[in-house]
Amino acid sequence: LQAQLQRAQRMEAIGTLAGGVAHDFNNILQAISGYTQLIGGHPGLDQKVRRYAEDIDLAARRATDLVKRLLTFSRKVEPALQKVDLNRQIDHAVAMLERTIPKMVRITTRLDPDLKAVKADPGQMEQVLMNLGTNARDAMPEGGELMIETQNVRAEDLSPGAACQLTADEYVMLRVSDSGMGMDAETQKKIFDPFFTTKGVGQGTGLGLSIVYGIIEGHGGRISCYSQPGQGTVFEICLPVADDSLTEREAPEVVTVRQAQ
Numbered sequence: 203l204q205a206q207l208q209r210a211q212r213m214e215a216i217g218t219l220a221g222g223v224a225h226d227f228n229n230i231l232q233a234i235s236g237y238t239q240l241i242g243g244h245p246g247l248d249q250k251v252r253r254y255a256e257d258i259d260l261a262a263r264r265a266t267d268l269v270k271r272l273l274t275f276s277r278k279v280e281p282a283l284q285k286v287d288l289n290r291q292i293d294h295a296v297a298m299l300e301r302t303i304p305k306m307v308r309i310t311t312r313l314d315p316d317l318k319a320v321k322a323d324p325g326q327m328e329q330v331l332m333n334l335g336t337n338a339r340d341a342m343p344e345g346g347e348l349m350i351e352t353q354n355v356r357a358e359d360l361s362p363g364a365a366c367q368l369t370a371d372e373y374v375m376l377r378v379s380d381s382g383m384g385m386d387a388e389t390q391k392k393i394f395d396p397f398f399t400t401k402g403v404g405q406g407t408g409l410g411l412s413i414v415y416g417i418i419e420g421h422g423g424r425i426s427c428y429s430q431p432g433q434g435t436v437f438e439i440c441l442p443v444a445d446d447s448l449t450e451r452e453a454p455e456v457v458t459v460r461q462a463q
């Protein structure tokens with residue numbers, strides 16, 4: 203629990219830092235962009251110089267987009283909680299994953315037909331499923347199996363060791379397992395840290411799991427990871443069951459990319 207608390211504090215500190223830097227950086231980029239546009243619009247300018255100015259402006263805009271993504275991550279997004287049918291969300295996510303996952307990876311689901319509704323933000327749940335799914339894909343370059351399972355669990359049935367504070371009696375367990383490369387204990391300690399990645403430059407951002415962690419924490423749930431090198435990986439997520447005070451929207455709002463406002 204102490205380690206978990208420390209990690210949460212470290213994440214928050216890094217998030218605040220990243221947010222602050224991103225904000226200042228954004229202002230600088232705005233200045234670069236603004237002045238290059240002024241230069242580019244100068245009458246009687248050499249064509250070549252005009253093109254250079256346009257290229258600088260384009261680069262500055264790309265950097266602005268990148269910073270926006272950083273800001274989105276560092277800003278803690280409060281979940282808009284409602285009654286969510288997780289099974290239905292999984293079906294939807296699987297359909298999306300099947301488009302980005304190579305054929306050698308088989309996706310199987312084992313969903314409890316009597317699954318209780320969870321108290322969740324459907325857009326954030328989709329982010330969780332997509333992040334875990336793409337990580338599983340990356341862990342299986344030669345193919346394998348991605349399994350997504352759901353089941354109802356009671357708080358007292360959950361293993362006490364790995365837990366953060368469990369405040370509800372009833373939970374839904376979401377299990378995402380892959381038969382991929384797995385990871386050693388050293389790696390496992392860092393996977394929820396922002397910017398931690400073992401993937402190459404331009405391959406991984408190291409933000410996926412830290413976002414997932416933040417989302418699950420914001421839902422009053424918990425996430426655990428079980429993995430060994432060469433033995434695949436299992437992520438277990440518990441989410442509190444929805445009570446009657448929550449209403450279910452007709453169609454869950456699905457947000458793939460969350461833009462900073």
Ligand code: ADP
Pocket residue numbers: 333337338341380382383384385389393398399400401405406407408409410411412434435
């Ligand atoms: P990224 O995917 O951009 O590297 P993540 O935060 O999603 O960032 O994951 C961090 C790291 O955790 C990965 O680089 C990888 O080393 C490890 N990891 C995550 N999911 C898995 C998995 N299913 N199997 C093996 N390693 C994983």
Ligand code: MG
Pocket residue numbers: 333336337406408409410411
């Ligand atoms: Mg990832």
